[in-house]
Amino acid sequence: MKNFKKLIASFVTLITFLAITPVAAHAEWRQSGNSWWYAEGSSYATGWTQIDAQWYYFDSNGYMKTGWLCDGGNWYYFYGDGTMAHDCYIGNYYLNSAGSWTTSVPSTSGSSSSNYSTYGTSSTNDQSQTVYVSNNGIYHSSPHAHGMKYYTAMSLTEAKEKGYKACKKC
Numbered sequence: 681m682k683n684f685k686k687l688i689a690s691f692v693t694l695i696t697f698l699a700i701t702p703v704a705a706h707a708e709w710r711q712s713g714n715s716w717w718y719a720e721g722s723s724y725a726t727g728w729t730q731i732d733a734q735w736y737y738f739d740s741n742g743y744m745k746t747g748w749l750c751d752g753g754n755w756y757y758f759y760g761d762g763t764m765a766h767d768c769y770i771g772n773y774y775l776n777s778a779g780s781w782t783t784s785v786p787s788t789s790g791s792s793s794s795n796y797s798t799y800g801t802s803s804t805n806d807q808s809q810t811v812y813v814s815n816n817g818i819y820h821s822s823p824h825a826h827g828m829k830y831y832t833a834m835s836l837t838e839a840k841e842k843g844y845k846a847c848k849k850c
Contacts, residue, residue: 707731716762717742735764735779754780767845811836813844 707720717738718725724742728735737745737758744762748755756779757765766779774785813832834842 716744718744736762737764756780811839811844813839813842 707718710717710719718729718731718736725736725738726740726742728737730736737749737751737756739745744758746758746760746762748757750756755773757770757773757775759765764779765775767777768775773781774783776782776784811834813834
C-alpha cells in the first residue's frame, strides 16, 4: 500500500509538471505558389504581426500582404518581402515612422515651405558613393528610387556628417 501511494504521488507530480510546463509554439514561414503565410503552430498569422522587429500584414486567409494597404483610414506600403515601409518615400508619398502615409514630412532645415530640397550637386570632391537627399533628413541610393523629383546629390560621407539617415529599405 505504501508503494502504491508513492506511485500515485509520483504520477500526480508528473501530470502536474506536464500541465504547467509551457509547450513551445513552432512558428515558420510557408509558401503556396507566389504567396507566403506565417504558420504559428497549427494556426497562421492574420492582421498586423511583428516578426523579428519588422511589421507585416496578413489577410483573413493568412496570406502576407505586399504593395499598398488601406487599414483604419490610413495607407501603408509593404515591400515584396512583406516588411512594412516607414520613414521614406514610396513614389511621391511619404511614410512616417508608424508606416502610414502622411503629408506632414519632417524637415532637417526647419523650413516647411517644401517637402524636397532643390536639385543640386555636391561641392565635395569626396570619391565615395553618391547618395541623394531631401529635406526630410533621409538619403537614398537612387534619385528616383522613391519617385523623388527634386534632390541634392552628395557623397555618402557628407550626408552622414550632416545627419542624414538611410531610407529603411535602400
